[in-house]
Amino acid sequence: MADLLFEVNNGIATITLNRPESFNAFSEEMIQLWISSLEEVRDNDSIRVLLVKGNGKSFCAGGDVKAMVAGKGFFESQEDITSTALARKHSLWKKVQRVPLLLEEIDKPVVCQMHGYAMGAGLDMALMCDIRIAASSAKFSESYINVGIVPGDGGAYFLPKLVGIDQALDMLWTARVLTAEEAKEKGLVTFVIPDEELDAFVQAYVEKLSNGPQEAIRIIKRAVYQSQTMSLRSSLDYISSKMGLVTELPDYKEGVAAVLEKRKPKFN
DSSP states (O other): OOSEEEEEETTEEEEEEOOGGGTTOOOHHHHHHHHHHHHHHHHOTTOOEEEEEESTTOSBOOSOHHHHHTTSOSSOOSSOOSSSHHHHHHHIIIIITHHHHHHHHOOSOEEEEEOSEEETHHHHHHHTSSEEEEETTOEEEOGGGGGTOOOTTTHHHHHHHHHOHHHHHHHHHHOOOEEHHHHHHHTSOSEEEOGGGHHHHHHHHHHHHHTSOHHHHHHHHHHHHHGGGSOHHHHHHHHHHHHHHHTTSHHHHHHHHHHHHTSOOOOO
């Protein structure tokens, strides 16, 4: 089977990392399929929500340590990705780093389901998602320092936005392993769910998002992220324009009617 599985059911797209024998460590095939899957999510209007998860005992171990030990780079490749510093840079820029760049272009909800271990770049891939739902037994670590490297996939960008600069530096400098509850306390994950309830909780969560008013959901996501780099005046001007738009849509009329009639809304 492929190193990454992609399927769409009832408007919910699912990316499943599929190298369970390697704790879903990266492979070239996995990264290429990840990129093409994200392009499909971005461009296909029938997709409402994206769920990212892993097969087997863990979410993702990040770079392939066996490939690193063998001098083959962060994953095995038919191309030259190790002989020079530029080749090593391109192995990130042209492949792994395309994932966060594509995720930035997706205005639909992206939910990450995490179990087992999420280490190094595996953890960072989860940090790039909007919502992170972890099993209570899950473990997390920014483990780059253990092999003398730096977070080349965007971890240094995403991590401090979630946990603060000091906590991010501590995690990156020490590679300390966090429990799910510790990760929740730091703001690293959104929900911690008992292992046996994880699948059902995540499914109900993504279905709720999929059944919501889609234009409003996507505008909210854009507003939240874009406001991080806007002044207050610019943010208010942006959102007032969007409010003018959404109040002309059928979903607004349906939502108001459902509240008045004390029933569940049926959004388009």
